Amino acid sequence: MSQRRIVYPYIPNSVPEIKAQMLKEVGARDIMDLYAEIPDELILKRRMDLPEPILDEYSLKRHLEEILDRNRNCDDHLNFLGAGCAQHHVPAVCDEISSRGEFVTAYVGEPYADHGKWQALFEYASLMGELLDMDVLSCPLYDGPSAAATSLRMASRTTGRNEVLVPGSASPDLMAVVRNYLGGIGEPQVSIRTIDFDPGSGLLDLDQLRSAISSNTAAVLIENPGYLGNIETRAEEIGEIARNAGAEFVVYTDPISLGVLAPPVHYGGTFACGDFQPLGMHIQCGGGQGGFIATHDDMRYVAEFKDLMFGITETVKEGEWGFGEVLFDRTSYGSREQGKEYTGTTTGLWAITAGVYLALMGPKGMEEIGRTILQKSQYAARQIGGIPGVRVASETPFFKEFVVNFDGTGKSVGEINAALLDRKIFGGKDISGEFPQLGQSALYCVTERITQDDIHTLVQALGECCS
Amino acid sequence: MGRDRETLLRKYHQARWDEEIICEMDVPGERGILVPEAEAGIQEAVGDGTSRIPENLRRKQPPALPEINQMRVNRHYMRLSQETLGTDVNIDISQGTCTMKYSPKIQEHVATRNPGMAEIHPLQDESTIQGILHVYYQFEQFLKEISGLDRFSFQPGGGAQGVFTNASMVRAYHASRGDHQRDEVITTMFSHPCDAATGATAGYKVVTLMPDDTGYPHVDAMKAAVSERTAGIFITNPEDTGLYNPQIKEFVDIAHGVGALCSYDQANANGLLGIARAKEAGFDLCHFNVHKTFSMPHACMGPAIGAVGVVDELKRYLPLPRVEFDGERYTLDYRGEPESIGRVRSFLGNAQGVLKAYAWVMQLGADGLREVAECSVLNNNYMLKKLSEVPGVVIQYSEEKRRLEQVRYSWGKLNRDTGVGTDDINRRIADYGIQHYWPSHHPWIVPEPFTLEPCESYSKDDIDEYVAVLRQISKEAYENPELVKSAPHNSAIHKVPAPSIDEPERIAVTWRQYVKKQAAKNSG
Numbered sequence: 001m002s003q004r005r006i007v008y009p010y011i012p013n014s015v016p017e018i019k020a021q022m023l024k025e026v027g028a029r030d031i032m033d034l035y036a037e038i039p040d041e042l043i044l045k046r047r048m049d050l051p052e053p054i055l056d057e058y059s060l061k062r063h064l065e066e067i068l069d070r071n072r073n074c075d076d077h078l079n080f081l082g083a084g085c086a087q088h089h090v091p092a093v094c095d096e097i098s099s100r101g102e103f104v105t106a107y108v109g110e111p112y113a114d115h116g117k118w119q120a121l122f123e124y125a126s127l128m129g130e131l132l133d134m135d136v137l138s139c140p141l142y143d144g145p146s147a148a149a150t151s152l153r154m155a156s157r158t159t160g161r162n163e164v165l166v167p168g169s170a171s172p173d174l175m176a177v178v179r180n181y182l183g184g185i186g187e188p189q190v191s192i193r194t195i196d197f198d199p200g201s202g203l204l205d206l207d208q209l210r211s212a213i214s215s216n217t218a219a220v221l222i223e224n225p226g227y228l229g230n231i232e233t234r235a236e237e238i239g240e241i242a243r244n245a246g247a248e249f250v251v252y253t254d255p256i257s258l259g260v261l262a263p264p265v266h267y268g269g270t271f272a273c274g275d276f277q278p279l280g281m282h283i284q285c286g287g288g289q290g291g292f293i294a295t296h297d298d299m300r301y302v303a304e305f306k307d308l309m310f311g312i313t314e315t316v317k318e319g320e321w322g323f324g325e326v327l328f329d330r331t332s333y334g335s336r337e338q339g340k341e342y343t344g345t346t347t348g349l350w351a352i353t354a355g356v357y358l359a360l361m362g363p364k365g366m367e368e369i370g371r372t373i374l375q376k377s378q379y380a381a382r383q384i385g386g387i388p389g390v391r392v393a394s395e396t397p398f399f400k401e402f403v404v405n406f407d408g409t410g411k412s413v414g415e416i417n418a419a420l421l422d423r424k425i426f427g428g429k430d431i432s433g434e435f436p437q438l439g440q441s442a443l444y445c446v447t448e449r450i451t452q453d454d455i456h457t458l459v460q461a462l463g464e465c466c467s
Numbered sequence: 468m469g470r471d472r473e474t475l476l477r478k479y480h481q482a483r484w485d486e487e488i489i490c491e492m493d494v495p496g497e498r499g500i501l502v503p504e505a506e507a508g509i510q511e512a513v514g515d516g517t518s519r520i521p522e523n524l525r526r527k528q529p530p531a532l533p534e535i536n537q538m539r540v541n542r543h544y545m546r547l548s549q550e551t552l553g554t555d556v557n558i559d560i561s562q563g564t565c566t567m568k569y570s571p572k573i574q575e576h577v578a579t580r581n582p583g584m585a586e587i588h589p590l591q592d593e594s595t596i597q598g599i600l601h602v603y604y605q606f607e608q609f610l611k612e613i614s615g616l617d618r619f620s621f622q623p624g625g626g627a628q629g630v631f632t633n634a635s636m637v638r639a640y641h642a643s644r645g646d647h648q649r650d651e652v653i654t655t656m657f658s659h660p661c662d663a664a665t666g667a668t669a670g671y672k673v674v675t676l677m678p679d680d681t682g683y684p685h686v687d688a689m690k691a692a693v694s695e696r697t698a699g700i701f702i703t704n705p706e707d708t709g710l711y712n713p714q715i716k717e718f719v720d721i722a723h724g725v726g727a728l729c730s731y732d733q734a735n736a737n738g739l740l741g742i743a744r745a746k747e748a749g750f751d752l753c754h755f756n757v758h759k760t761f762s763m764p765h766a767c768m769g770p771a772i773g774a775v776g777v778v779d780e781l782k783r784y785l786p787l788p789r790v791e792f793d794g795e796r797y798t799l800d801y802r803g804e805p806e807s808i809g810r811v812r813s814f815l816g817n818a819q820g821v822l823k824a825y826a827w828v829m830q831l832g833a834d835g836l837r838e839v840a841e842c843s844v845l846n847n848n849y850m851l852k853k854l855s856e857v858p859g860v861v862i863q864y865s866e867e868k869r870r871l872e873q874v875r876y877s878w879g880k881l882n883r884d885t886g887v888g889t890d891d892i893n894r895r896i897a898d899y900g901i902q903h904y905w906p907s908h909h910p911w912i913v914p915e916p917f918t919l920e921p922c923e924s925y926s927k928d929d930i931d932e933y934v935a936v937l938r939q940i941s942k943e944a945y946e947n948p949e950l951v952k953s954a955p956h957n958s959a960i961h962k963v964p965a966p967s968i969d970e971p972e973r974i975a976v977t978w979r980q981y982v983k984k985q986a987a988k989n990s991g
Contacts, residue, residue: 006834006835006838008831008835008838010568010569010571010762010830010831010923010924011835011838011839011842011923011924012924012925012926012927012929013842013845013846013923013926013927014838014842014923018926018927019842019845021927022845022846022849022927023845025849025852026845026848026849026851026852028848031841031844031845033869034844034845034848034869034871035742035743035844035869035871036868036869037710037711037713037868037869037871038711038713038742038743039713039716041716041747042715042716042743042744042747042748043742043743044741044742044743044744044747047741047833047834047837048612048613048741048833048836048837049612049833050609050612050828050832050833050836051605051829051832052832053829053830053831053832053834053835054829054830055830057573057830060573060826060829060830061573061577063829064577064581064822064826065577065581065583067598067601067602068577068581068583068584068598068599068822069583069598070583070597070598070601071583071584071587071591071595071596071597071598071599072587072591072595072596073582073583073586073587074582074586074587074588074591075582075586076582077595079588081588081590081591083590084813084814085588085589085590085813085814087586087588089502089503091500093499093500093537093540093541093544095579096541097541097544097545097548099575099579100544100545100548101553101555101556102548102549102551102552102553102555102556103548103551103553103766103767104553104555104570104575104764104766105553105554105555105559105567105570105764105765105766106551106552106553106554106765106766106767107554107562107565107567107765107767107768108562108565108768108905109551109552109561109562109902109903110893110894110897110903111960111963111966112894112897112903112955112958112959112960112962113481113551113552113557113897113901113902113903113955113958113959114550114551114552114902114903115547115550115551115958115959115960116546116547116548116549116550116551116959117547117551117767119486119488119547119550120544120547120551120767121767122488122976122977122978123488123489123490123978125976125977126488126489126490126977126978126979127489127490127532128977129977129978129979129980130490130530130531130532130979131530131532133530135976135977135979135980135983136976136977136980137976137977138976139768140769142624142625142628142769142812143624143812143813144813145810145812145813146624146628146811146812173810173813173814174813176787176809176810177809177810177811177812177813179809180635180808180809180810180811181668181811183635183638183669183670184638184669184670185638185641185642185647185649185650185669185670185671185698186642186647189670224524231520231521231524233521233524235524236523236524258526258530259526259529259530260516260517260520260525260526261520261524261525261526262523262524262525262526262527263526263530266526266527267523267524275813282579282585282586283585283586283587283588283589284578284584284585284586284587284818284819285584285587285588285589285596285599285814285815285818285819286588286589286813286814286815286816286817286818287770287816287817287818287819287820288770289624289812289813289814290770297980297983299971302971302974309974309976310976311968311973311974311975311976312488312975312976312978312981313963313965313966313968313973313975314963315960315961315962315963315964316953316961316962316963316964317960317961320485320960320961321488321960322960322961322963322966323963323966324963324965324966324967324968325966325967325968326968326969326974326976327968327969327974328967328969329969332627332660332661332663332664333660333908333909334909335909336660336663336664336673336675336909337663337664337666337667337673337675338667339660339664341664341668342627342630342631342660342661342664342665342667342668343627343664344625344626344627344628344661345625345626345627345756345758345765345768345769345771346624346625346768346769346770346771347624347768347769347770348766348767348768348769349766349767349768349769349770350769350770351767352544352767355489356540356544358532359489359499359532359533359535359540359543359544360499360500360535360537360540361499361500361502361532362497362498362499362532362533362534362535363529363530363531363532363534364498364529364534365498365499365500365501365502366529366530366532367526367529368501368502368504369502370517370526371505371515371516371517372502372503372504372505372516373516374516374517374519374520375505375509375510375513375514375515375516376505376509378513378516378519379505379509379512379513382512382513397519397520397521417592418592421592421594421595426588426591426592426595429590448502448503449503451506452505452506452508452509
């Protein structure tokens with residue numbers, strides 16, 4: 001043994017004496033005796049080729065910081081990127097709770113030692129239920145797109161039909177998830193038919209919807225507010241068309257809008273789904289996403305959820321809350337391939353954090369933040385629309401995001417965003433590739449964090465970049 | 468030296484706050500936080516903002532969220548956290564198959580506090596996220612070496628979603644060859660439920676091979692199961708028994724012989740790092756649970772990562788975007804090739820988790836990773852020996868064989884002797900400050916099962932203390948079974964008499980649903 005033996009702080013039994021003692025205890029002479037069941041030809045006979053380790057904590061910290069310093073961030077830049085991952089203010093209490101070691105390191109413990117986790121997740125569902133004005137939610141899903149995909153498969157099961165109608169204006173990334181999730185062998189398990197939208201207003205083509213809907217339609221999906229920011233002003237009518245045909249009406253919504261916008265159920269939605277990242281999660285390069293699905297209290301729906309559901313009940317001690325698993329055999333944990341789709345580890349910590357957020361905000365906070373976002377985004381759109389050559393489609397109301405068209409400037413979004421970047425501004429998402437019919441357009445996101453001064457900074461910079 | 472951990476029984480009592488449900492805490496008029504208002508200039512220019520919303524799409528009644536002051540909200544959730552037994556506060560050997568290892572704090576702190584991670588947007592220009600793309604690229608290189616496979620994606624948001632991604636790629640592979648007759652996948656009973664369920668979700672019929680006396684299926688069963696209809700096999704090894712199936716290469720060869728692909732569920736990889744790889748066993752695809760094997764915390768069930776790996780031939784099916792490196796700059800390839808399955812999750816997946824896992828591997832290197840594997844297997848065999856001496860414990864299958872990183876034990880004998888079952892013991896264990904153990908995935912093939920995984924994070928003393936608790940509970944079961952059956956006694960709450968809630972009238976997954984059902988019950 002010429003090499004220095006390292007005792008790893010995270011591996012207590014790497015202390016050579018302890019290791020030797022334990023080996024003796026198990027009757028092994030060499031550690032490889034314990035791998036006797038692995039055939040020799042499958043054993044790796046060489047040291048893995050990995051970088052030499054950075055053993056001490058301080059040097060590792062420096063190393064990580066040097067790497068992260070190569071990123072520019074949305075605190076040192078003015079950020080107008082959103083598209084499903086929006087930079088809202090994260091209340092300090094959300095950070096406090098989401099960094100509690102007990103929550104960060106818990107997993108699948110039962111409702112005694114982990115009572116607090118079960119209660120926090122029950123409260124997430126309860127508070128989201130109030131926001132959505134619906135009674136039933138499961139534990140969270142991976143993100144908004146996975147929630148949309150599962151909503152559509154649930155709809156296929158509740159109706160016994162296998163075609164869904166989706167708007168052409170839907171988020172292409174969301175649709176990529178949905179398309180794969182609804183796919184099948186040869187034929188998709190649930191087929192997808194796209195309904196056109198009007199590029200000017202972003203609204204769904206209702207004539208086409210009426211002619212496409214049939215007795216095979218399981219669901220009509222809309223996004224409200226849409227990926228392109230606009231509010232689907234005829235949502236109620238779309239819901240009627242869907243329900244009159246016996247189809248579910250699935251509404252993908254932004255939960256932070258629901259203090260001012262009606263929740264989907266108020267205009268006929270039978271499924272509400274979306275992503276709760278805006279409710280207290282940092283953007284963290286897309287790592288703060290989390291999905292939700294809500295329905296009415298009807299066993300036809302309840303029995304079709306795929307993820308765990310925590311139900312409130314009582315313990316043997318009178319007046320003491322406890323929790324239990326609801327319809328566990330629904331899930332693939334209970335019934336393997338017989339379960340509904342599949343379940344697994346998703347986004348529990350973010351769901352707890354979303355609950356904290358809603359508890360802090362209360363009804364007034366949600367109403368106020370919705371109004372602030374409406375005002376600031378409308379103001380930004382108006383100011384940006386005043387720049388020569390720049391156009392903002394303004395006849396349709398929108399929430400938080402809106403499409404800015406630069407065709408009149410003779411410049412591409414790519415060129416403009418590069419120039420904005422020089423001024424420490426992240427311009428809106430370039431959607432010219434996703435929606436060629438919209439020309440050189442970008443999707444701008446304005447949250448409550450953006451000040452009037454920030455908007456003026458942007459407008460001045462855009463004026464310079466576009467001229 | 469402190470107390471003797473082989474006999475130590477802590478005088479533990481969990482916090483019991485008797486905390487209300489948050490919806491019960493409403494005090495009309497209180498505020499938890501104030502939010503920014505639009506400046507006067509903005510209000511002057513655009514008005515109240517809401518009048519542009521069509522009447523029928525405006526919210527008429529505010530949501531019935533509770534109104535609570537900030538300190539009370541914070542106190543409430545602090546109390547709930549104290550009523551949660553994370554790995555940070557207990558010897559979490561309990562949750563076998565979950566690899567409840569220590570998540571180093573330095574990683575957590577950097578990932579959550581550095582704005583270069585917490586405040587970067589996934590759609591920023593590539594030139595402004597070179598740091599995180601470097602981390603993605605490097606961690607991919609690590610996993611390539613650890614598995615022997617050729618390309619990885621970290622987009623899936625959990626282990627099951629990783630396996631679903633692999634099932635999707637298997638489907639895309641056969642579709643791209645015009646091979647639509649393959650409608651079956653094969654798994655084994657001691658492989659994880661997601662190996663069966665994700666294949667079914669992708670549209671496949673699922674064939675499950677049952678174990679024989681050895682604990683894993685016989686090669687003949689595999690031979691009988693495959694056909695030209697087999698699209699792929701999805702298999703865990705070591706299986707949840709902790710037994711490594713030594714004929715795994717034959718299973719893979721048999722599957723390949725009929726044109727099927729082989730996907731390796733490596734959720735149980737902790738004992739294999741630097742020892743044995745997917746490549747040598749012939750697998751085409753694999754997945755790792757980054758939140759298990761690579762130290763990302765479990766976070767009350769996520770966020771997590773299912774890292775999926777494939778051989779070169781399958782890389783065109785991987786989800787998009789892919790991180791590429793030309794020797795100077797990192798880029799995101801959103802186009803890929805037409806055969807890509809597209810996406811399984813938005814953006815780049817849980818990027819903060821990739822950073823944590825990268826940090827972990829960088830701190831350990833090749834020797835450290837091997838030390839992880841060796842100590843996890845050593846710990847497990849040490850614990851197996853100690854537990855085999857506890858009255859009532861049965862080691863199911865191939866008792867003479869070495870196990871890798873976990874064991875599925877049985878209280879079957881204790882149950883026959885005393886009437887006390889694994890669920891009873893599982894409640895009682897919380898009275899000693901230890902997390903409930905993972906009994907088994909369903910169905911319970913092993914009677915009265917419990918699955919333990921003393922991974923490398925736990926010291927010999929920790930294992931001794933854990934065994935002392937089980938020894939004590941076994942003693943209690945033989946001497947005073949009621950004490951165990953009525954547990955827990957020192958937990959945040961008491962026993963729930965009917966924890967399986969299947970009757971519609973009992974189902975209340977939100978407070979409002981509970982209130983409505985109570986009202987209905989009281990009125991009728």
